[in-house]
Amino acid sequence: MTFSYTNSAYPIREDITQAYQAFWHKLARPGAWWSGAQRIAIAAEVRNAVECQYCxxxxxxxxxxxxxxxxxKGxxxxxxxVDAAHMIITDQGRITQAFIDKAALQGLSNEHYVELTGIVVAVFSIDEFNRALGIPVEPLPQPVAGAPxxxxxxxxxxxxxxxxMVSVDGAVGNERGLWPTGRSANVVRALTLVPDALRDWFNLASAQYLSLEGMSNLVRDDNRSINRMQMELIAGRVSAINECFY
Amino acid sequence: MLRVSAKATNTTIDIQGISGDASAAAQGIEYGPELMRFAESLARRNEPDLTAARKDLLEAAGPGVLVDAAGVAANFQRMVRIADSTGIPVDNLDNPLSQQIRADLGLDTFSSARNSLAITATSS
Structure with a gap:
């Protein structure tokens, strides 16, 4: 059983555990543009990046x-x-259009880049949750065979x-329901070249922070121990240290 | 969103808590200094500070607050990287509240500001 948290000194909410287990299950399987083995290799680069001297x-x-x-690197x-994965973790504020265009010329298509980004940020946020609580990172899963x-x-x-990105009015057909509130901010559209990357971040955000619908509650979610102001103080401080303008 | 959520509850806060001012973080926000330091030490990857901040937050607020704070901090470690790695501009750059917060916190000096401000400069 992954993410059992049986040795945690603090009780971990069940919805957090379930969200992490669900992502690990998907991580091991083929995505839209990468195989299961490649997706796990991307996850491993998240852990290499935080220890990378060159970075x-x-x-x-x-x-x-x-x-x-x-x-x-692996x-x-x-x-x-590898360079894209490390850059997203350690120096994301200096990623430019030219960086992504050059990567595409070197074989990392926009589709591959977006799926890679989705994996990198999801794994990183799960690892960061564990690190915040002093819990060792979860071992990566074994890959499941299959084609993207x-x-x-x-x-x-x-x-x-x-x-x-999927256009603002483009959440139709297979993409119906991508923005369940009917409104889409740029950050919601950011990873929609690979729609499952957005679905993954919705699932993780709903457990770690708030669901998209829950974000309209500016006071307090009944299932959280901190109110919205406390959440936004944390969010703002993390974003400021990362020098995130958005 | 801190200002918006404070307004929703008629709470007076000082937004400089986001810039790392502990006394500002304390204004109107329960456990504000402890939460701020916990978030800060995680994002800075300062392990001794993180260990101390975790202990302080746990002692002040209890395990439920600690775990939920860890979730929010981890979530925003992800969100800032989504925004910057895809180069998305801010949605409401011309909103007066957004402009005021940018001025108060000095956000226009961040390197990723170019993803939003360059568009404004081009379109004006």
Whole structure:
């Protein structure tokens, strides 16, 4: 059983455990553009990135794009994919359109990049939850064989951000219900080139923070021990340290 | 969202808690300084500080608050990376409240501000 938290000094809410177990189950299986083994290799790069000496040197350099060096990494993914995963963890504020365009020329398509991003940020947030509580990270799952679906949404636009996204009025057909409130902020659309990446972050956010519907409650969710102001103080401080303008 | 949630409950807060001012974090927010320091030490990856902050928050507020605070902090470690790695601009950049918060917290100096401000400069 994954995420049993039996050795935790603190009781972990059941919905958190279930959300993490559900993501681990999906992580091991083929996605839209990566195999199960590749998805787990991407997850492993999250853990390599936080210990990567080259990333630390690059983070302090005037430009991240002119600093020579080699990442701490596994051997299943291309150097371009490894670099993207590490950059998202350690220096995300300096990712540019040019970085993503160059990655695409080197074989990391926008579709591969978006699915990779979804995996990286999901695994990182789960690992960070454990680290926050002093709990060792969960061992990565064993891969399940199979081929990626190569699913690409029909209604994409390129007018926002670095990668194609489902258009504001494009949540129809297979994408129906992607924004259940009927309103879509840019951050909701960000990963929709791979719709399951958005579904994954909704599922994790509903347990770690609030559901999309729950975000309209500005006072307090009955199932949380902290009120909305306390949540937003934490959110704001984490975002400020990460220098996140959004 | 801190200002909006404070307004919803008619609570007076000081937004400089987001900038790391402990006395500001205490204004109107129960366990504000402890929550702020816990979030800060996690995001800075300062393990000795995180251990101390976890202990302080646990002693002050109990395990339920600690676990829920860990969830929110972990969630936003994810969200900032989604935003920056996809280059999305802020949705409501022209909103007066958004502009005021950017000014109060000095957000325009962040490198990822270019994803929003460059668009404004281009369209104006």
């Amino acid at each position: 630390q040197v690059r983070k302090s350099a005037l430009s991240p794009y002119t600093t020579p060096g080699k990442h701490k 051997n299943l993914l291309s150097d371009t994919a 679906s190569h699913y690409r949404p029909a209604n994409l636009s390129t007018d926002t951000g670095f990668v194609p």
